[in-house]
Amino acid sequence: xxxxxxxxxxxxxxxxxxxxxxxxxxxxxxxxxxxxxxxxxxxxxxxxxxxxxxxxxxxxxxxxxxxxxxxxxxxxxxxxxxxxxxxxxxxxxxxxxxxxxxxxxxxxxxxxxxxxxxxxxxxxxxxxxxxxxxxxxxxxxxxxxxxxxxxxxxxxxxxxxxxxxxxxxxxxxxxxxxxxxxxxxxxxxxxxxxxxxxxxxxxxxxxxxxxxxxxxxxxxxxxxxxxxxxxx
Ligand code: XBP
Ligand code: MG
Numbered sequence: 001x002x003x004x005x006x007x008x009x010x011x012x013x014x015x016x017x018x019x020x021x022x023x024x025x026x027x028x029x030x031x032x033x034x035x036x037x038x039x040x041x042x043x044x045x046x047x048x049x050x051x052x053x054x055x056x057x058x059x060x061x062x063x064x065x066x067x068x069x070x071x072x073x074x075x076x077x078x079x080x081x082x083x084x085x086x087x088x089x090x091x092x093x094x095x096x097x098x099x100x101x102x103x104x105x106x107x108x109x110x111x112x113x114x115x116x117x118x119x120x121x122x123x124x125x126x127x128x129x130x131x132x133x134x135x136x137x138x139x140x141x142x143x144x145x146x147x148x149x150x151x152x153x154x155x156x157x158x159x160x161x162x163x164x165x166x167x168x169x170x171x172x173x174x175x176x177x178x179x180x181x182x183x184x185x186x187x188x189x190x191x192x193x194x195x196x197x198x199x200x201x202x203x204x205x206x207x208x209x210x211x212x213x214x215x216x217x218x219x220x221x222x223x224x225x226x227x228x229x230x231x232x
Contacts, residue, residue: 001229002174004108005164005193008119008126008147010180010200013095015121015129016045022086023050029081034062045202048120048183049154051079083122090128097133098198100218105134107232109141116144118164118177118188120154123147144168156183161191176228182206196228 009015020041027034036044040061047056054075058065068074089095109115117126126147130138139145144167151159165172172192179185179195181203188195189210197203197211198218208214218224225232 001113001176003114003116003143003165003168003170003176004104004230005116005118005161005175005177005188006105007177007179007181007184007188008117008129009121010203011098011178011184011198012101013097013129013133014200015095015125016041016200016202018089018095019050019082019086022082022089023054025085026078026082029085030078032078042202045181046183048156049149050082050122051075052154054078079122083124087124087128090125090132093132095129098200098217100221100224102133103221104218104224105141108230111232113230113232114143114168114170115141116146116164116168117142118146118160120160121147155181156186156190158187158190161188161193165191165193176212176230179211182208185211196224 006012009019017038020036020038024035034057036057043061044053044057047053058067105115119126123145126145127138134141144164146160146164146167151163153159161177165175175193177188177193177195179188179197180200185195185197185208194212195210197208197214199214199216213227215224224230
């Protein structure tokens with residue numbers, strides 16, 4: 001196994017409630033009476049990508065909203081405001097890495113294992129989370145950082161994992177992926193990558209068919225090393 005490819009939201013850190021609150025702050029800031037509670041957000045997480053999620057909410061859950069003419073620009077602007085709120089929240093240090101994650105990153109890196117990121121979240125979100133958690137030079141741990149709109153189709157499509165493997169110059173059988181959600185697992189499996197799942201309160205009832213193993217979290221990192229065969 002040459003490379004570990006990490007999902008971000010829900011995997012590196014339990015971020016989705018931070019995203020949800022940031023969406024709500026953005027809605028309020030531009031005078032929309034939209035408010036995504038946990039139950040609604042749970043449904044909306046079916047769609048990855050914040051801009052795509054806003055459009056999904058408007059199309060499938062909202063009645064009587066008159067879309068502005070430049071709807072795409074409206075969504076992009078709304079999402080940019082949300083990203084400011086979310087990165088501010090991250091920089092306040094409110095969202096730590098999940099148990100075992102920092103140790104896994106530092107020990108695997110020290111053992112010469114290639115590390116990479118494959119996420120549907122916005123690049124600024126990755127930087128803000130990892131600058132706080134790993135320091136200003138966080139990027140040196142990762143040989144590839146696949147995030148945001150760099151690929152045509154977000155998870156569950158495999159595009160982002162293909163992009164990362166291409167960047168790393170590795171084959172799927174040389175990698176393992178770490179994910180938290182059904183969409184993420186479908187994406188990495190469609191790319192042919194052996195995938196381990198750590199669940200969270202948004203994903204615990206999802207289906208993880210095909211996962212190599214499912215964990216509550218990586219607090220017992222030695223067990224994860226044993227199950228996954230990672231040698232550090
Ligand atoms: C999770 C997502 C993201 C976040 C919101 O990404 O689907 O869309 O929910 O972030 P992953 P943005 O699990 O692949 O890390 O608003 O920046 O999309
Ligand atoms: Mg995720």
